[in-house]
Structure formats: C-alpha cells, structure tokens
Amino acid sequence: MKLASVKTGGRDGKLVVVSRDLTKAITVPDIAPTMQIAIENWQTAAPQLNAVYERLESGNLQGAEQFHFDPVDVHSPLPRTYHWVDGSAYVNHVELVRKARGAEMPESFWHDPLVYQGAGDDLLGPRDDIPVPSEDFGIDMESETAVITDYVPMSTKAKDAAQHIKLLMLVNDVSLRNLIPAELAKGFGFYQGKPATAFSPVAVTQDELGGAWNEGTVNLPLVTHLNGKVLGQPECGVDMTFNFLQLIEHVTKSRNLGAGTIIGSGTISNYDRSRGSSCLAEVRMLETIEHGKPKTSFMKYGDVVRIEMFDKEGNSIFGAIEQKVVPAPQPE
Amino acid sequence: MKLASVKTGGRDGKLVVVSRDLTKAITVPDIAPTMQIAIENWQTAAPQLNAVYERLESGNLQGAEQFHFDPVDVHSPLPRTYHWVDGSAYVNHVELVRKARGAEMPESFWHDPLVYQGAGDDLLGPRDDIPVPSEDFGIDMESETAVITDYVPMSTKAKDAAQHIKLLMLVNDVSLRNLIPAELAKGFGFYQGKPATAFSPVAVTQDELGGAWNEGTVNLPLVTHLNGKVLGQPECGVDMTFNFLQLIEHVTKSRNLGAGTIIGSGTISNYDRSRGSSCLAEVRMLETIEHGKPKTSFMKYGDVVRIEMFDKEGNSIFGAIEQKVVPAPQPE
Numbered sequence: 172m173k174l175a176s177v178k179t180g181g182r183d184g185k186l187v188v189v190s191r192d193l194t195k196a197i198t199v200p201d202i203a204p205t206m207q208i209a210i211e212n213w214q215t216a217a218p219q220l221n222a223v224y225e226r227l228e229s230g231n232l233q234g235a236e237q238f239h240f241d242p243v244d245v246h247s248p249l250p251r252t253y254h255w256v257d258g259s260a261y262v263n264h265v266e267l268v269r270k271a272r273g274a275e276m277p278e279s280f281w282h283d284p285l286v287y288q289g290a291g292d293d294l295l296g297p298r299d300d301i302p303v304p305s306e307d308f309g310i311d312m313e314s315e316t317a318v319i320t321d322y323v324p325m326s327t328k329a330k331d332a333a334q335h336i337k338l339l340m341l342v343n344d345v346s347l348r349n350l351i352p353a354e355l356a357k358g359f360g361f362y363q364g365k366p367a368t369a370f371s372p373v374a375v376t377q378d379e380l381g382g383a384w385n386e387g388t389v390n391l392p393l394v395t396h397l398n399g400k401v402l403g404q405p406e407c408g409v410d411m412t413f414n415f416l417q418l419i420e421h422v423t424k425s426r427n428l429g430a431g432t433i434i435g436s437g438t439i440s441n442y443d444r445s446r447g448s449s450c451l452a453e454v455r456m457l458e459t460i461e462h463g464k465p466k467t468s469f470m471k472y473g474d475v476v477r478i479e480m481f482d483k484e485g486n487s488i489f490g491a492i493e494q495k496v497v498p499a500p501q502p503e
Numbered sequence: 504m505k506l507a508s509v510k511t512g513g514r515d516g517k518l519v520v521v522s523r524d525l526t527k528a529i530t531v532p533d534i535a536p537t538m539q540i541a542i543e544n545w546q547t548a549a550p551q552l553n554a555v556y557e558r559l560e561s562g563n564l565q566g567a568e569q570f571h572f573d574p575v576d577v578h579s580p581l582p583r584t585y586h587w588v589d590g591s592a593y594v595n596h597v598e599l600v601r602k603a604r605g606a607e608m609p610e611s612f613w614h615d616p617l618v619y620q621g622a623g624d625d626l627l628g629p630r631d632d633i634p635v636p637s638e639d640f641g642i643d644m645e646s647e648t649a650v651i652t653d654y655v656p657m658s659t660k661a662k663d664a665a666q667h668i669k670l671l672m673l674v675n676d677v678s679l680r681n682l683i684p685a686e687l688a689k690g691f692g693f694y695q696g697k698p699a700t701a702f703s704p705v706a707v708t709q710d711e712l713g714g715a716w717n718e719g720t721v722n723l724p725l726v727t728h729l730n731g732k733v734l735g736q737p738e739c740g741v742d743m744t745f746n747f748l749q750l751i752e753h754v755t756k757s758r759n760l761g762a763g764t765i766i767g768s769g770t771i772s773n774y775d776r777s778r779g780s781s782c783l784a785e786v787r788m789l790e791t792i793e794h795g796k797p798k799t800s801f802m803k804y805g806d807v808v809r810i811e812m813f814d815k816e817g818n819s820i821f822g823a824i825e826q827k828v829v830p831a832p833q834p835e
Contacts, residue, residue, distance in 0.1 A: 360692015
C-alpha cells in the first residue's frame with residue numbers, strides 16, 4: 172500500500188491511503204489520524220490500512236469518501252520525526268570524495284558503516300521550496316532511498332532487522348557544501364551543512380516494489396533531474412556496500428530506535444559513471460579528477476531538482492520530489 | 504512555574520504542573536495533555552499553566568486534584584523531542600581534551616560554537632537506569648544545562664533569541680568514551696558514542712531561577728555526584744564561552760527550529776579546577792596531563808550518577824537526575 176500525510180490538521184498532517192497510480196486518496200481517521208500514530212500501532216493499523224487500500228484499488232468506495240491526490244498538498248510521509256539518521260552506504264561515493272581531495276579512504280570504511288545524525292523537526296514536503304539564506308552556501312541535492320522502522324531494540328542484528336522495516340521512501344538530503352568543510356573540520360559532524368530534508372510524496376510497503384525489494388536493498392534506478400535535464404539514474408541495488416539490514420545493526424549498537432525512525436541510504440552512486448550522479452558534489456569531484464577543477468556550479472535560486480523512481484512498467488512508485496531553491500525569508 | 508511529564512498516557516506521558524518544593528503535582532488535561540503540545544501552544548498555554556501553578560502554591564486547590572510528586576514516576580519533561588542539539592559552550596573543556604592528547608585547539612573555537620546533533624526518540628527519564636551493552640564502551644556522564652525553545656525561524660540573531668527560550672532543564676548527556684575516538688575519526692560526528700540522554704525531573708521557567716538566569720546563562724553551580732561522592736560543582740555562569748542566545752544564532756544559520764527543540768550547553772567546566780568536573784573524561788584528562796595517564800576508570804554496572812542544582816537557599820530547583828548504569832537487555 173501507499174501512504175501520505177496531507178497538509179491539514181496541524182504540523183503532523185492527516186494520514187491518507189493513496190491509490191497505486193497516485194491519483195486518488197482517502198483519509199483514515201478511524202484507523203490512525205497521523206503517520207506517527209500508525210507506525211506506533213503498526214501491527215493493528217497496517218491490516219486495516221491495507222483493507223482500505225484494496226477497496227480504493229478495486230474502486231469499491233463511495234465517491235464522496237475519496238479525493239484527488241496532489242503531491243503539492245502533502246508533507247513528507249512523516250512530516251517530522253524523532254530520529255533521522257542517514258547512512259553513506261555507497262562507499263564508492265565516499266572513496267571518490269576522498270580521491271578528489273587527494274586523500275586515501277581508510278580500508279575500514281568497507282566494513283564499518285558511516286552514518287550521520289540528522290534533525291527531524293523541520294522536514295520539508297516533497298514539493299516545498301528549499302529556503303537557503305545565501306547561494307554562497309553551496310546548495311546541493313542528495314538523492315537517496317530510506318526506510319521507516321517501528322521500535323527496534325538495542326543490539327539488533329542484521330539477520331533480525333527485516334521485520335522492523337515498515338515503509339520505504341525517497342529522500343532529498345539537501346546539503347550546503349560550502350559550509351561542510353569547516354564544519355567537519357571541527358570534528359563533531361554535520362549541523363549547519365545539513366538543513367531541512369525532504370521525502371517523497373508517498374511511503375510504500377515493500378510489496379509495492381515487487382521483486383525489486385530484496386535483502387534490505389531497492390533494486391531499481393533512482394532518477395535525478397536538475398532543471399529538466401537528467402543528472403543521474405544509478406541503480407540503487409548496485410554498489411550498495413551496506414544494505415538497510417546492516418545499517419540497522421550499526422545504528423542499534425548502543426541505542427533503541429523509536430517507532431518512526433527514518434534511516435537513509437546515503438547518496439546513490441555507481442562505479443559505472445555512465446549512470447550519472449545523484450548530487451552535484453559528485454559531478455564536481457569527477458570533473459576535478461579529470462580536469463583538475465570543477466566546472467559545474469552548485470544550485471542557484473530558481474533551480475529545480477526532481478527525484479523519482481519508476482517500476483519496470485514505467486510507473487512512478489513514490490511520486491516525485493520536486494523542489495525549487497529560493498532565498499530564505501528573514502525573521503521579522 | 505515547574506512542569507513535568509508523568510509516565511502514564513503513552514510515550515509522551517501526561518503533562519503535570521509541579522509545586523516549587525517538588526512535593527505536589529496536578530494534571531492539566533484541559534490546558535495541554537503533553538509537554539510537546541504545551542510548547543507548540545505556549546502563548547495560550549503558559550498563562551493557564553501558570554494560573555494552576557499559583558493555585559497549587561497557594562494551597563488553593565481541592566485535595567483530590569493534586570497528588571504526591573515522585574521523580575521516579577516521570578519521563579524527561581519532553582519524553583521525546585524532534586530536535587536535540589548539544590553545544591560545547593565551555594571551550595576550556597574542549598581545550599583540555601585537546602591538550603590531553605597533545606593537540607592544539609584551533610583559535611576559531613573561541614568564536615565559532617561547536618555543536619553536535621543528537622537523536623530525540625529514545626530519551627531516558629531522570630531516574631531511569633542507563634542500559635549499556637558492555638562496560639568496555641567507556642561509560643561516562645556529562646552534566647549540563649539545557650533550554651527548550653518554541654519555533655525559532657532560520658537566521659535568528661542572538662539579540663532576538665531570548666524570547667524563544669521557554670523552559671530550562673538539567674541534562675545527563677551519557678557518553679560512551681571508548682566508542683568515540685574511532686567514530687569521530689570517520690569524520691561524520693557522534694552516533695554510537697552518544698546513546699540515550701536523560702533530563703531533570705522538571706523543566707522550569709526562567710523566573711524560578713530568580714536573578715540566577717541572565718543573558719542566556721544559568722548563574723549557579725551544577726553538582727554532580729558519583730556513588731555518593733561529589734565529582735564536581737562548577738559554576739555554570741563562569742567560563743561559558745557561548746551563552747544560549749549565541750547558541751541559538753548558531754543553530755539557526757541554515758534551518759528553523761521546531762517548537763520543542765532542546766539545546767544543551769555542553770559539559771559544565773571551570774578553569775578553576777578546584778570546582779571539580781562534570782564528567783569522568785575531564786577527570787582522566789587532568790590526570791593524564793599531571794601523571795601521564797589516567798587513574799580514574801569510567802563507570803561500571805551498578806555505579807550511580809546524580810546531577811542536581813540548588814538555589815541560594817539550598818532548595819533543589821529541577822529535582823535530581825539519578826541514574827544507575829546497568830547491562831542492556833538482549834533483544835528477544
């Protein structure tokens with residue numbers, strides 16, 4: 172099934188079940204008013220939500236109950252989250268970052284996952300503008316996949332992790348490249364360099380991917396457009412060094428995950444460079460390695476990024492993230 | 504006034520108003536069922552909560568409505584949060600960390616605040632045990648102060664930040680010292696090294712500190728005990744390089760803060776070493792600088808840490824954080 176959160180009913184929106192073709196939706200207040208509440212009560216909520224989904228798909232619903240689904244009207248599926256942690260599972264991308272600045276990547280990076288802790292209070296909707304105070308911050312997208320988990324106890328092993336993955340999404344992990352070097356040099360990781368993140372219009376259960384979900388990995392390409400031109404369409408199932416099951420083992424080493432935790436894959440990247448890139452930083456690194464310096468600039472105000480995934484029949488699975496970069500309003 | 508969240512009514516608990524002497528409490532479901540909802544509606548909720556507080560203080564309440572307040576029964580005031588960011592405002596402490604490993608601290612650390620992004624889904628109550636899978640992780644406390652903000656827009660300046668600080672708390676920012684070096688060496692900051700954090704039994708408005716709250720700083724000592732012995736009682740108002748107003752300017756450079764954001768001060772630390780320390784890492788660094796190696800070990804299972812702040816009359820302001828370190832349960 173496919174679920175979304177429409178922008179009514181406060182900061183958490185209102186949970187809706189969305190048709191497979193992303194044209195129709197229906198609210199489900201009697202099952203769960205919000206996505207967070209659905210995830211916290213997934214064992215009872217999921218079968219009921221799925222029953223509504225089947226009726227919606229079969230056309231077996233009163234016309235008055237359903238409405239036209241428009242991704243402009245939705246928050247991210249979880250409009251805010253208590254825990255957003257993003258992996259860097261495509262280690263070839265990390266290797267490239269290091270290579271571009273002439274540094275060796277430690278061999279341990281192939282065995283020990285790298286993640287960063289994000290904030291979940293200020294997520295953007297899939298069609299919301301990206302507000303940035305200055306173009307000089309070096310505005311970039313990162314196209315990724317992500318999972319939503321239920322409660323996961325500390326010390327969970329990869330082999331036991333699959334049961335905790337309830338929903339899948341796409342991500343635009345907006346990054347401010349020119350703030351990052353000084354920030355990382357301080358040693359405590361990202362903060363200012365990782366502003367509000369956006370997720371796809373709908374979150375879907377694993378069966379919506381058919382055979383394309385396997386062993387904690389999405390086996391489909393993720394397509395990124397910048398201003399209408401394809402930037403990349405790498406295969407998410409290729410070169411993913413750590414799958415989501417392994418990422419869950421890593422992030423539960425010393426803590427429990429609350430229900431509604433979002434775990435990201437990191438920027439999708441293939442060794443096959445003909446697949447293109449999922450962020451401008453990678454494009455610029457490849458240019459640096461080839462030409463000694465980057466040619467492509469980061470995003471400017473007015474630039475539009477679009478991130479989408481299609482099934483084997485060419486249908487959009489999650490709907491598209493499509494966001495325009497704009498100047499941030501000054502506080503009053 | 505003083506507010507707490509009792510452990511009934513689900514993961515967010517139930518908001519209660521607590522008497523100044525921390526002996527009595529009363530639920531306020533008609534004003535706000537949870538702390539998160541109170542913070543989101545602070546402008547209307549605060550005067551109503553304060554009216555209840557005044558009636559509770561004056562003894563002008565029916566006996567049946569109020570109940571005995573016991574810090575064992577509460578979550579942290581915000582039982583979970585969408586945004587937990589912790590500063591390192593006591594730069595002398597950071598300088599000491601570097602000195603102990605023979606490294607220079609960059610001069611910029613005196614002008615550019617250092618923060619790390621924490622997760623807010625798995626906060627501990629003030630009297631909850633601290634579950635850790637292994638004593639080898641290097642278990643340590645960090646005693647700190649913290650503020651809870653309402654919604655703070657991007658690009659807020661320090662001079663405009665005071666209005667956004669709604670409540671104050673104490674923090675035990677539990678740290679796993681032996682996981683941290685390898686984690687920070689990867690370059691993306693803390694994750695496994697910073698497990699679940701605990702906060703004081705009550706959160707208080709600034710007037711509860713009398714003149715001790717000034718210019719975004721708490722001007723009182725913070726007392727840390729380990730197994731009944733004083734570890735330190737440094738002055739929070741001394742050597743705080745960045746006050747909370749400056750920290751708010753830093754953390755809103757590229758993002759908004761959602762209502763209910765918690766900002767921590769970092770480990771309280773004074774140049775006057777006779778004040779003792781607020782974490783074992785600092786004790787060990789001082790020993791390393793003096794003797795070449797540390798003598799004090801990190802916490803073991805069964806060890807108890809207590810963190811408390813007293814007003815000038817010797818009354819506990821926030822109640823005590825008091826936590827025992829225990830082995831983490833293995834998942835079923």
